[in-house]
Amino acid sequence: MSDINLKIDGKNVTATKGTNIFMAAKNNGIYIPGLCYHPKLTQYGGCRLCMVEVTERGRTRHRFSCAQPVSEGMSVKTKTSEVDKYTKSVVEYLLAHHPLDCPTCDKSGECGLQDITHDLKLSAGRFKTVRLDAPMKRDNPLLEYNTNRCILCGRCVKVCKEVEGVGAIDYQNRGIKTVIGTAFDKPLDCTFCGGCVSVCPTGSWQDRTLKFRARPWELKKTSTICTYCAVGCTVVVNTKKNEVMRITSDDDLGINEGNLCVKGKFGHEFINSSRRVKTPLMRKSGVLRPVTWEEALNHVSKRFTEIASEHGGKAIGGIGSEKCTNEDNYLFQKFCRTVLGTNNIDNISNIKSPSLNRLVNESVEYEIAAASVEEIEKADTLFFVGADVAEAHPVIGSMTRKAILANNAKLIVANARNIEFNNSAKKEIRMQYSIGTQTQLINTLSILILNGELVNYKKVETSTENFKEWYSSLKKSDMGIRKVSTLTNVSEEVIKSAAELLAKPGKCYIICGKDIEEDPSAENAIRALMDLCALINAGGSDKVSLVFSRANNNSQGVNDMGVVPDFLPGYLDINDPANRKKFEDSWRVTLSDDVSMEDSDNVFDLASKGKIKALYVMGENPIVSYQNGKKAKAAFKKADFVVVQDSFLTETAQLADVVFPASTYAEKEGTFTNMGMTVQGLNKVIEPVGESRPDWQIVCELAKKMGHPFYYISPKSIKDEIGKCVSIYEGIKNNNLKKDGSRWVASVYDGNLERDGFRWVSYDNLERDGFRWVSSEYDKYEPLKYIFEISKKRSPVIKKNRDYPFILLTGYSLRHQGTYSRNSSSLVSLASECFIEINANNARRTKIADGDMVKIESAQGKLKLKAKVTSRVPEGAVFVSEDYEWAPINDLRVNEYTNVRISKTR
């Protein structure tokens, strides 16, 4: 893009071609009033406020700066008497109808219209008109809309359509009667992303969670990282007197460009909820009673010491948290491994998809998973496979829509369910495969790419290893496209066009979702995806990147920090004595050689077998979130001693012997690692609520009580240790986290310049001046040659069961996730009920109508839920979200495909 020189108010300004005058002035600190233009939305030119005087090629004219692109030698004046007169009269007209109810309007103080009125020094208008007095529209618990205050700038309409892809609101009527509203004035039915509130320049759209409790100028604003999904959006928490009032966003901070989802924007009420556990609780004569910290810590340390000396350290199991910071998790595993002497630690994301860590790691190594999430915006092709982006990671959806708008990106959606993803892509390919056939589908794509010679066969052969063998085995198992088409229930043409699209040059991002990762055949499917990526990367010209979507904000981090039985922090194999030695040296302890990796049992298996006597759970609710809830519950009941560290009295905490009150994300510092492996720093927003303490502090106290004091004074000192000990987090420092966050993948490429045999270069042979930024220049580094592996593992087949004819599919929900959203009252009142989604044909046959109560039974248990008849679910399957904690669907599940039966009930 070429630069253009122009003059604004006598100041020489350089701007890229295509920028409008408004942005060129704004970027150079020159203020032009304007209400309808927003940099992330398309230009509209409706408010008529940004008038400037433009002199170009000897002609002076008046132009709207938001609609006029810059051109060479242009001279712009923003403050002439004519411009001033014009702008003033426009605002006067705007104010003629505006209700001027600033005292009762929550926007007052941060209102664009108010600011401009003050700037122009306008007093009471000359126009005498009837003020509008339409009632406030309050048909939902989150957003309210006031037509009177609206200046019809259209920002909300555009944000809803372009960013969120919903288009729930639009202009109604004409002329003076124009208002913004929903179709047929029905109650607002949208994703409730709150984008309209963020962009509204007046007080028309309001955040109902603030509810008049504070004025904008009283609020202290602290930016931090959202605690819900794995995208890692930056949120700005607004607080007043140690209480969170609302959450706003900042367009210039973080990766999300000011876009949030319903949970991030409105799900903050749990922080100051009255249901928070505020003091330590201890079970005395069967009931949990509040005790002092001292008493609780003493009791726990005593019991842990007893159990460890009686049964050995192995008899204590630890569950780390996907919600806690990297620092908390690092310290937790260090505590478990060094102080308790156990290696039976795990986290729920690893238990759900045990092969994922290894595969993610390999993909990083082969440079397949090298993309950070914000790069999606630059994509030419996007492939969602098994990912329900709109429900699970809504902001990824916004990024995708941006790519579609800006680069005309093409979209391929492959899912067993007919998921919703609203977008304006010119080319969208849908592949709704039958359940369990994803591996065949992906392999067929590879075969089609190779057979159709869409990639350079020779190039693939030279730049990868084991390609020939892999190809021949693939061909051997190939059943021909026709058969695959009948098996997967996707038409031949669609599969062919998808293969063509994937192999086309251009940046391609494959988002691998939960339906692939947590499927029983996860390993094969992910391996197939990796093969596909490697194939196109090696044989084509451009990059294909795999993005592994994760469930929670720090699902990536908890695994990076080694809260898993098979890896030390930084994915160092625990079975390798050299790796153990390295950590023994830096921790100055001896780790137990007793690494129980022989049996494939996880912590809950061991506990229910009685091999684990005590469980220490940090910030997790396994009874609900573990995919086999029954087993988890049995494990907790069987264990002699259970310690839970959480912010709320969850189902797991209710079974505990001691509950430590833990602080939420708003009350602590630390770092989260998102699903693009970007490490971002948290800021402390408020002081801990009640007597709660940050998790790292609790672990420190406990370690001190048990005679192995850790000398950390703040999360910063833990972070420094992580920067030293954990090779993939090498060189992480507070100040380089401030703006963009650091990416550990980038550090891997940085440190691996010499291409020595091992992947992560240990820290002492790395003397670098600083930490390299999120950089796409890993061209210096040649990735390892991709080795195609011939998978011998057979994918599990779906067992048909006559008694339980339906297959239970589970997934994420947009409006809820875990304990936090459950305790945010606004979110609960918005989405108070968990539905079971049933295919319309099945519903007709079983005579279930929309809204009926349905009993859903599996061999494990039963649950009553309200029915929602949709076409989103394939025939023969039902879908229930896992994220409604009060509807514990995991109680019904087993580790494989769960067969269920449904029946109408009352």
Added chain:
Amino acid sequence: MIRPLIQGLALTLKHFLNPFKVVTMQYPDEKWTPYPRFRGLHELQRDENGKEKCVACGLCSTVCPAECIELEGDENKKGERFAKTYEINMLRCIFCGYCEEVCPEEAIFLRQDYELASENIKDHIYNKNKILVPLKKKK
């Protein structure tokens, strides 16, 4: 020189000993009437229907130079804005009257009440019960 001095002192003594002429105000027995524009204790107003005028816009607490006003808004059953709590710390208040001046709803006035002493320090935080005009009884 001595004579005028004695004359002066004599006059003083005369007034001093005169039992019928009291110069100072005999405060508890005798009440001072403030001038019309005197600024005393605040009063929160009600409108003609008996509804509180204050909408908790927060301008008074923002403008207050002594930072003595604290309030928190909330939503009433009709969805209108009102002050859930409204507290004035009278120990801090300097009776400047800015709050009255800034109030867009004419909801707060500094009235004539000047008898604000108390033995208990907590009594000096005036909440809404104390400063809100009582509802007029319906006739």
